[in-house]
């Protein structure tokens with residue numbers, strides 16, 4: 001995962017709609033396909049006139065549908081090792097494991113989201129473009145998931161948080177805490193507003209949560225250059241434990 005994270009950081013600031021963001025999308029697409037994973041690419045139009053993208057990889061058939069998402073763009077001037085190269089590489093590693101051992105009873109969709117961060121020069125609601133578009137597409141197609149978790153900034157701090165969007169259904173955050181407890185890890189449950197890619201799904205009534213390590217002094221700065229291997233491994237294990245609780249018969 002460190003290697004993948006380094007590849008993303010080496011692209012520079014992955015601002016939504018930029019060449020670097022498009023290169024990150026290509027890197028993820030090629031990495032997934034190299035592991036024999038089918039990937040669907042969906043364009044994400046931006047109000048800047050530019051374009052971002054979502055990458056979707058689906059594993060398993062029938063039963064409970066779990067969606068994990070991570071955004072791969074970053075906010076200038078940050079090269080986004082933690083925000084959100086961390087969640088991105090955790091999902092990339094999870095994809096490689098799921099293609100070898102798909103869920104026994106259920107569907108897992110992994111979404112690599114473009115354009116999560118607030119666009120420079122736009123208002124504070126001009127963000128989450130990739131995840132909001134996917135939520136809308138899934139709602140229109142009658143295929144909203146039963147559970148959604150956004151892995152965002154999961155590579156630095158010691159403290160692990162599962163955040164519910166405001167007063168929405170807290171069951172997804174509770175499930176994260178239950179899964180983590182099985183691994184001997186403590187997760188704090190909190191409520192937060194309009195941050196991260198679970199927001200659009202929570203607003204549509206999907207039990208949704210934001211897996212987060214909030215303690216990163218380099219957040220949104222040019223110094224967001226490194227992540228901790230131990231943190232990435234713990235977060236990967238938490239997501240796998242969530243799948244054990246939801247998609248294994």
Ligand SMILES: [Zn+2]
Nearest residue numbers: 083084152153
């Ligand atoms: Zn982020």
